[in-house]
Amino acid sequence: MRIRTWGTATVLAAALLTGCGAADGGDAVGGAAGGDGSLGGTLTVFAAASLTDVFTGLGEQLEAEHPGLEVQFTFAGSSTLATQVTQGAPADVFASANPGQMAVVTDAGLADGEPQVFTSNVLEIAVPAGNPADVTGLADFAREELTLAVCAPEVPCGAAAEDVFAAAGVDAVPDTLEEDVRAALTKVELGEVDAALVYATDVVAAGDAVEGIAVAEAEDAVNEYPVCVLTEAPNPEAARAFVDLVLSAEGQAALADAGFRAP
Amino acid sequence: MPLPLLVPAVVAVAFLVLPLVGLVVRTPWSDLGPQLTSPGVGEALRLSLVSATLATAVSLVLGVPLAWVLARSRIRGRGVLRALVTVPLVLPPVVGGVALFLVLGRQGIVGRWLDEAFGLTIPFTTTAVVIAETFVAMPFLVISVEGALRAADARYEEAAATLGADRWTTFRRVTLPMVAPGVAAGAVLCWARALGEFGATITFAGNFPGTTQTMPLAVYLALQRDPESAIVLSLVLLAVSLATLLLLRGRWLGRAGAAP
Numbered sequence: 323m324r325i326r327t328w329g330t331a332t333v334l335a336a337a338l339l340t341g342c343g344a345a346d347g348g349d350a351v352g353g354a355a356g357g358d359g360s361l362g363g364t365l366t367v368f369a370a371a372s373l374t375d376v377f378t379g380l381g382e383q384l385e386a387e388h389p390g391l392e393v394q395f396t397f398a399g400s401s402t403l404a405t406q407v408t409q410g411a412p413a414d415v416f417a418s419a420n421p422g423q424m425a426v427v428t429d430a431g432l433a434d435g436e437p438q439v440f441t442s443n444v445l446e447i448a449v450p451a452g453n454p455a456d457v458t459g460l461a462d463f464a465r466e467e468l469t470l471a472v473c474a475p476e477v478p479c480g481a482a483a484e485d486v487f488a489a490a491g492v493d494a495v496p497d498t499l500e501e502d503v504r505a506a507l508t509k510v511e512l513g514e515v516d517a518a519l520v521y522a523t524d525v526v527a528a529g530d531a532v533e534g535i536a537v538a539e540a541e542d543a544v545n546e547y548p549v550c551v552l553t554e555a556p557n558p559e560a561a562r563a564f565v566d567l568v569l570s571a572e573g574q575a576a577l578a579d580a581g582f583r584a585p
Numbered sequence: 586m587p588l589p590l591l592v593p594a595v596v597a598v599a600f601l602v603l604p605l606v607g608l609v610v611r612t613p614w615s616d617l618g619p620q621l622t623s624p625g626v627g628e629a630l631r632l633s634l635v636s637a638t639l640a641t642a643v644s645l646v647l648g649v650p651l652a653w654v655l656a657r658s659r660i661r662g663r664g665v666l667r668a669l670v671t672v673p674l675v676l677p678p679v680v681g682g683v684a685l686f687l688v689l690g691r692q693g694i695v696g697r698w699l700d701e702a703f704g705l706t707i708p709f710t711t712t713a714v715v716i717a718e719t720f721v722a723m724p725f726l727v728i729s730v731e732g733a734l735r736a737a738d739a740r741y742e743e744a745a746a747t748l749g750a751d752r753w754t755t756f757r758r759v760t761l762p763m764v765a766p767g768v769a770a771g772a773v774l775c776w777a778r779a780l781g782e783f784g785a786t787i788t789f790a791g792n793f794p795g796t797t798q799t800m801p802l803a804v805y806l807a808l809q810r811d812p813e814s815a816i817v818l819s820l821v822l823l824a825v826s827l828a829t830l831l832l833l834r835g836r837w838l839g840r841a842g843a844a845p
Binding site: 405471474509512 | 683690692787788793806812
């Protein structure tokens, strides 16, 4: 038999893998809910790479509140994670850096209920400390003599950058189209590019090595982060508790500290 | 054939070949034509072939003498030297890319000087692609050639020396022809590694169509948006590299391949 389309193959593979996943998940579910409402077992969260610091902190907090619970994270690009979820990876929670990759999961019928937007992120210009090239705004991305990095249009930050440049009417001349936002940021930190278009949260994460310049036109391309509990979640109670924590005032405060915005 | 050899060999073949079969099975053949003729693909393929070939040429010019030093000279600290020059084999390529920045980047130790003295900046150029590929691939050539030199009978070189040849003549007229199959095998390995290079290239050279976007970079980015086209691109790279290797094998390694 030759499998003709990627779609059919994906569904087949997902069916096979989730079959195995359910069997493996048995142990985790066994200790999932204690009699006193405390949570146990293992909680597996798939989250966009930009959430690494905030989610790790929230996970530790949940573990402290529920001593029987172990929270495991997989941080990666949203598209990679969405592919893994549709291929049957045994995850409880999926937090995407854009609605498009969440749609991949909801379209496959794997989201339990409607995904909730829990935060958002906006593009900002990152320049090396001291701003050696005197970058002041988006218009500088049209200066041929500067070395400039923008994300590739295939990845979310690049798609957002295209929108922002279009809104601003800037004919950008980047020297490199980076494979993800952290790669663009690294080049700013090393001083190898004069400016890059990254997320506000990346500028905060980079600390003193990088300065941020707000971009008014970026307001048109705000990136929303949806989160959902997965239908195949081996530990749905803990998954729900984690999502509630993210949406709580505490979770929102942690996100704000990292440079994220309210949804 | 003895079973203890045959069974693991069959497992090895299955392990190495099945993922390729997977790619072929999943290929959307109807999309093959449009993908192949799209200008971006041709550009990335041409850039890949040119930069991998240049990286192999640089590796040959610098790597063969290095292999000779490692195999034949009596300098002290040879073991340490060998370990040092094979570091790129174990270094994650992305780290290699960052390391290249620290030396050849605008702010790098050597790069800063190049920039000030000549206005020359290397990152984000095709030159950077060749440098990144050479950094990662040259050790494969050095190891292969050094192995060939060690296996070669040094008595021929001694005989040449007793007949009055100096060391350079001996190297050119005796040593090099003797280890030619090893050099060819090393060059093929080096070329293949350079062709597939991803991490160091995307870090040090960046990614821009026509300048620095080689096939592996194009495949990776296509995978982010459209997995089917990523499979087609992979298959193109696979077909071209296999065809090249088979062609060269017949040509260069004909004799070595026919050995019993």
